Amino acid sequence: MGVKYVTVYAFSIDNFRWDPHEVQALMDLIKAKIDQLLTEESLLKKFDARINFRGNLELLTDLVRLSAKRAMDMTVYNKGPVLSVCVAYTSTDEITHAVEASLREKRKNVQIDVCDLDRNMYTAGCVEPDIIIRTSGETRLSNFLLWQSDFTHLQNPKPYWPEFSLRHLVCAVLEYQKVHGYLKKCKGETQKNK
Structure with missing residues (x-):
């Protein structure tokens, strides 16, 4: 896939x-x-x-x-x-860690930008997720990848994790494909306006 x-x-x-x-x-x-x-x-x-x-x-x-x-x-x-x-x-711990690490790096210059935080995240080097699948029908992210998920397609299928199967994964990818163009366009517009 x-x-x-x-x-x-x-x-x-x-x-x-x-x-x-x-x-x-x-x-x-x-x-x-x-x-x-x-x-x-x-x-x-x-x-x-x-x-x-x-x-x-x-x-x-x-x-x-x-x-x-x-x-x-x-x-x-x-x-x-x-x-x-x-x-x-947790995302809140990750963000706190990134701020503290960025401050230690900067020492005298306490102005921190997004690049400093990105570099000091636990997930530094990971690609941003295209899809977050929150099983069991839950509609909250549970403090997971909050910083990285601004252009992520959130799905909340009903099965609990042990029952989540390949069939469910294929459905998730197909659902994502339906909105991929829209998400890509939104991300591009946001980056253009920075």
Whole structure:
């Protein structure tokens, strides 16, 4: 289908407020899934895919952070599709991080522009999403990619994540194709007026 970049929201910073046993179980699951991706017969190797973990990774357990770093290091030179996993992430934390990092860079000159913030986002280097799919019929973004989604087509199909299938993905791409020209035109007009 020509999809080269996929970003998934795996774990919000807000989720750390959950029961500690539940959080630990999710950290263990994340580590197990990362380790599974790194096996010899992995899809990452088959498709020469690159994986990135985006977010405040210092909040993760040591074992999860080390597995994530290993996955990024092992796939950094891969040339195929890119999977970005937002973990220990919220947009508000990302924007705050970008402002703080930009201020540290500028020190004396405290004037910050959009380019400074873009450069210091956790998602720096990622392409802006064409589509955000919010499963379960939810109509809110849940603090996900707010900075990056000004020209993104938001969809909210009814199935929950585990039931979201290839059929649903194909429908999402077809829906996006219907509005692609309009979004491209809007983005072009905005950039022209800057």
